[in-house]
Amino acid sequence: MEAYNYTDIQCPPPESSEIELCRILYSEDYLTNMGYMRGIMSKNEYSERALALTEKIINVCAAHYTVWEYRYNIIKDGSNHNKIIKDELIWSENIILENPKNYQVWHYRQLLIIELVSKSSDDYNVEKEFELIDKSLIEDSKNYHSWTYRTWLTKHFKLYNDKNLSFINSLLKSDIRNNSAWNFRFFLLVNNPENYIEQDRKSIINGLVLQKELKFTENAIELAPQNQSSWNYLIGIYEKFNLDINNLKGLSLKYSNFEDDKISELEMQPIISSVHALELLARIYSSSKTTVDKAIRAYDLLATKYDPIRVNYWKYLSSSLNTT
Amino acid sequence: MEDINDEKTQQIGYILSLLGKRKKEPIFNTVLVDRDYQLENLLTMMNFKDSPYNIDNDSDLFTKTLTDQREVENSVIKIYKEFLNSSSDNYESGNGSGSGSESEGENGIGNLKKSLHLKFLKNALKPLNPAFTKLDASQTWIVFWIVNSLLLLDQDYLVKNPELNEQICLKIGFIVDYNKESKSEKEYQGIGGGVGQLGHIASTYAAIMSLSFTKRYDVWERIPRKSIYDWMLNELKQKDGSFVMSRNGEKDVRAVYCALTVGSVLNILSKKLVENTAKWIQSCQTYEGGFGGCPDNEAHGGYTYCAVASLCLLGDPKDMLNKYCNLDALVRWIVSRQYNIEGGLSGRTNKLVDSCYSHWVGSLAPFIEIAIEWKTIMSRNCLQNYILLCCQNRRYGGLRDKPLTNPDYYHTNYALCGLSVCQNVYLFNYKKFEESGRDFRAVGYCYEASGIEASDVVERFQENSVSEIHPVFGTVNGYAQEMYEFFCGVEIK
Ligand SMILES: [Zn+2]
Numbered sequence: 100m101e102a103y104n105y106t107d108i109q110c111p112p113p114e115s116s117e118i119e120l121c122r123i124l125y126s127e128d129y130l131t132n133m134g135y136m137r138g139i140m141s142k143n144e145y146s147e148r149a150l151a152l153t154e155k156i157i158n159v160c161a162a163h164y165t166v167w168e169y170r171y172n173i174i175k176d177g178s179n180h181n182k183i184i185k186d187e188l189i190w191s192e193n194i195i196l197e198n199p200k201n202y203q204v205w206h207y208r209q210l211l212i213i214e215l216v217s218k219s220s221d222d223y224n225v226e227k228e229f230e231l232i233d234k235s236l237i238e239d240s241k242n243y244h245s246w247t248y249r250t251w252l253t254k255h256f257k258l259y260n261d262k263n264l265s266f267i268n269s270l271l272k273s274d275i276r277n278n279s280a281w282n283f284r285f286f287l288l289v290n291n292p293e294n295y296i297e298q299d300r301k302s303i304i305n306g307l308v309l310q311k312e313l314k315f316t317e318n319a320i321e322l323a324p325q326n327q328s329s330w331n332y333l334i335g336i337y338e339k340f341n342l343d344i345n346n347l348k349g350l351s352l353k354y355s356n357f358e359d360d361k362i363s364e365l366e367m368q369p370i371i372s373s374v375h376a377l378e379l380l381a382r383i384y385s386s387s388k389t390t391v392d393k394a395i396r397a398y399d400l401l402a403t404k405y406d407p408i409r410v411n412y413w414k415y416l417s418s419s420l421n422t423t
Numbered sequence: 424m425e426d427i428n429d430e431k432t433q434q435i436g437y438i439l440s441l442l443g444k445r446k447k448e449p450i451f452n453t454v455l456v457d458r459d460y461q462l463e464n465l466l467t468m469m470n471f472k473d474s475p476y477n478i479d480n481d482s483d484l485f486t487k488t489l490t491d492q493r494e495v496e497n498s499v500i501k502i503y504k505e506f507l508n509s510s511s512d513n514y515e516s517g518n519g520s521g522s523g524s525e526s527e528g529e530n531g532i533g534n535l536k537k538s539l540h541l542k543f544l545k546n547a548l549k550p551l552n553p554a555f556t557k558l559d560a561s562q563t564w565i566v567f568w569i570v571n572s573l574l575l576l577d578q579d580y581l582v583k584n585p586e587l588n589e590q591i592c593l594k595i596g597f598i599v600d601y602n603k604e605s606k607s608e609k610e611y612q613g614i615g616g617g618v619g620q621l622g623h624i625a626s627t628y629a630a631i632m633s634l635s636f637t638k639r640y641d642v643w644e645r646i647p648r649k650s651i652y653d654w655m656l657n658e659l660k661q662k663d664g665s666f667v668m669s670r671n672g673e674k675d676v677r678a679v680y681c682a683l684t685v686g687s688v689l690n691i692l693s694k695k696l697v698e699n700t701a702k703w704i705q706s707c708q709t710y711e712g713g714f715g716g717c718p719d720n721e722a723h724g725g726y727t728y729c730a731v732a733s734l735c736l737l738g739d740p741k742d743m744l745n746k747y748c749n750l751d752a753l754v755r756w757i758v759s760r761q762y763n764i765e766g767g768l769s770g771r772t773n774k775l776v777d778s779c780y781s782h783w784v785g786s787l788a789p790f791i792e793i794a795i796e797w798k799t800i801m802s803r804n805c806l807q808n809y810i811l812l813c814c815q816n817r818r819y820g821g822l823r824d825k826p827l828t829n830p831d832y833y834h835t836n837y838a839l840c841g842l843s844v845c846q847n848v849y850l851f852n853y854k855k856f857e858e859s860g861r862d863f864r865a866v867g868y869c870y871e872a873s874g875i876e877a878s879d880v881v882e883r884f885q886e887n888s889v890s891e892i893h894p895v896f897g898t899v900n901g902y903a904q905e906m907y908e909f910f911c912g913v914e915i916k
Contacts, residue, residue: 335710
């Protein structure tokens, strides 16, 4: 890095050092840089040396949002705007990979992309962003910040394409319990306009797409019946598209290993494959007056046998059936 | 089939086999009766672990999620078994009338090590080592976590330590004033994470709540409420009802929560400031039932807390949670965060337990219990077991995320908040709210806490009991209210 001279800068008085409470023992270097930074910010100097200074501070404290914001203002102000932003994208990539759980770095990137696209005359291919996001998700497949950024990018530029879905598929293939991937899958399914067809002037979900998705989920359940992610996804789809939950009776019986007509028998306490299946079964039973008794029995089994930590919840659901 | 009528016998049989010792049942049974619920709950949990009804997934496909989960379960089981072991050893040696010295008072491993945690926290009152430079933009947070923790451990801590109270006023007051003096009133940009830093609504939350602890009216009067209001309205508030964290900052439900709590205690909330906000929060609920940070993001404990507590600052909990979210799905998602073996709470589906969610998720219990009118929806006792047995550092003090991690101020504070929620039930005083004319600005001050019955939760010894927490503000009860009442009588300027 080029050495800049900052000695002309008047540094405003720093921290009141007589306050002992939670006083951080900064390094000499950091204190000096922070002093210059305050001086530069107070006169709104947008320069090369100001930019270099922000980097020095960010390297020590990546969460310094004030410095990040100042850096953003320098970049926005700069001449040869597009070139600077593209350099900035390359620079921030490393910072992101080093600090993947930092709010500021990801948000800064978002600001840069918006800035680049809004003022750019050349067509910047925003899909290039997926390379970085994919890289960070391969490192940590549940990193909330990476997913937030992916969601923003996809939504903002309407990138509901197959490439996006196939990355999700590969993540789910390596870990079928990755709930972040399931959540993103749901987002793609619901928001991709290509999944809808026009019917009677209304936009409705394409039946084939829906069938394919349900099949995918059932396969996932088969692989790991106790995986709550896939059950949540399944029920999520049913609720979103107003499907009849009774259609899931067979599936829930299968993984709870109950026989429909025997659930009320007290000695019926099989080893089950999925608590979530039994929960769903109870829910299906509770939707009809004729089977409420079975629902109560299922909740009782959940409370006493299969899922005791939620005993209060199962009792609550059961009691709400009693009263209605 | 096993005899389901005699679960206790099963538990005792189990624990005996676990210990590899054969004992006469009656002795153990008597012990259990005058033992406390902590032990009983652990027995139930460990019993479930090896019961045929526990779906252990072992025949399922193994993936990283499951490997990680097993690792944590095993570390927790080891701790629980050791505890049961040591408890039973004491009985065996015939220590008094069934309470072994090991498990009595602060020395018992199942108890809250108050004096040790106080010591851990007091270290931060001295200068912090250079590694804390990473938290340079979070200085108001460090103060907040520490002081709230101290007050959770000892309600009178600041009364007993007036010099600390003075330090808080100086430290936070300096940060507040610096931005006030360097800019004209009009340009005031909120409170930053440190001296000379840009206003940030989360730093502002931590600063204002810290000042609320001091009860120093002279310092409160210096808070530029009008400027903070203008800043929130003109710079942070978005058309869609959401807020951003700071100028050019990110937008998520944390910002909403911080803006509403700050607005509430400073008594500067207006209809205009919260226009469309409930609707925007509603759009963050996911198909799983919890809330994400923004629409379409994954349901997450921290964001769900911010979303639900925010809704509960906009109206009475029952009304708001029925109107602005799918309450059934929310309840289901919240209770799903608790795990059978650990007893602790996780922040997302298929993620690991972590003590900070004892607050982010645990403190949601009061809201939903009020909304669905059900006394206790979570297994408070099991959560308390997790916090007390798995999350305390017994050598240097402090609380940690999970076994084998290091304690820090953040986890110390939120684990203690969670412990507090375990020990209290909350009511919403509808009468008081009606008397205010259903004024949403007063809604945060209609909660009433009462200690939970012993049969629901462990309070083995007085040492375990911590101060009451306010479910909306996440601070020790009483302080937010006093600040709000103070500002009810002060003109906004
Ligand atoms: Zn945590």
